[in-house]
Amino acid sequence: MMNNTLITNLKSGLIVSCQALKEEPLFGSEHMVSMALAAEEGGAVGIRANTPNDISAIKNRSSLPVIGLYKKHYSDSDVYITPTIQEVMEVVEAGADFVAIDCTRQKRPQGISLQQFIHQIRYRFPTTAIVADISTFEEGVAAMDLGLDVISTTMSGYTPYSKQQEEPDIDLVSRLSALHRTPVLAEGRISTPEQCVACLHAGAHAVVVGTAITRPQEITRRFVNAIHAGTQA
Ligand SMILES: CC(=O)N[C@H](C=O)[C@@H](O)[C@H](O)[C@H](O)COP(=O)(O)O
Numbered sequence: 001m002m003n004n005t006l007i008t009n010l011k012s013g014l015i016v017s018c019q020a021l022k023e024e025p026l027f028g029s030e031h032m033v034s035m036a037l038a039a040e041e042g043g044a045v046g047i048r049a050n051t052p053n054d055i056s057a058i059k060n061r062s063s064l065p066v067i068g069l070y071k072k073h074y075s076d077s078d079v080y081i082t083p084t085i086q087e088v089m090e091v092v093e094a095g096a097d098f099v100a101i102d103c104t105r106q107k108r109p110q111g112i113s114l115q116q117f118i119h120q121i122r123y124r125f126p127t128t129a130i131v132a133d134i135s136t137f138e139e140g141v142a143a144m145d146l147g148l149d150v151i152s153t154t155m156s157g158y159t160p161y162s163k164q165q166e167e168p169d170i171d172l173v174s175r176l177s178a179l180h181r182t183p184v185l186a187e188g189r190i191s192t193p194e195q196c197v198a199c200l201h202a203g204a205h206a207v208v209v210g211t212a213i214t215r216p217q218e219i220t221r222r223f224v225n226a227i228h229a230g231t232q233a
Pocket residue numbers: 017019069154155158187188189190208209210211212
């Protein structure tokens with residue numbers, strides 16, 4: 001495993017995902033920098049950020065390690081989290097400490113296998129730690145076999161064949177962590193501090209929370225929905 005200290009420093013901590021797509025109200029690097037600084041002030045141990053612009057803006061202003069990704073859609077594939085070596089290059093050049101890549105078994109753009117893609121990254125960027133975003137136990141094990149540095153449950157519920165649920169996939173965190181091979185991040189639909197603790201008790205190395213902290217429109221919607229449910233009928 002490379003860059004052990006970087007990974008060890010995340011231990012039992014909260015990583016805050018600060019992402020807003022073009023169509024979201026908080027789109028723009030300045031907003032994401034503010035979110036990252038707020039997360040840092042609140043005690044986060046790391047930031048997860050999308051696009052080279054946001055990554056470099058956050059790295060310029062925050063001292064926290066950044067898990068960088070670049071969402072991009074190709075017409076020949078459903079893989080969109082840092083799908084090719086081009087996006088990896090831009091994420092690394094933006095200053096990310098880790099690069100997060102889709103490590104599901106879905107067909108990749110340009111007909112490249114996951115194994116070939118990992119080889120490309122290791123060859124070009126031998127010191128960059130790789131976070132494997134997976135959706136099932138088998139994909140997690142495959143990512144471990146490929147020697148990836150960290151596994152994250154990011155894609156559980158977002159591939160057609162993975163478990164679809166509203167709750168975080170704590171069972172997946174638990175099964176992968178029990179192998180004691182590669183540090184596992186719990187990520188996806190974690191919306192309460194209690195769920196964070198449950199993930200850590202299940203063996204997660206650290207927890208990633210996005211929407212519940214950094215998407216105010218979704219936070220508002222939760223409150224509004226609860227009010228509607230509690231005041232109707
Ligand atoms: C599936 C996918 O594309 N996940 C993305 C990965 O970077 C982000 O949109 C999520 O916000 C992130 O994983 C954190 O999860 P949540 O926002 O549920 O706490």
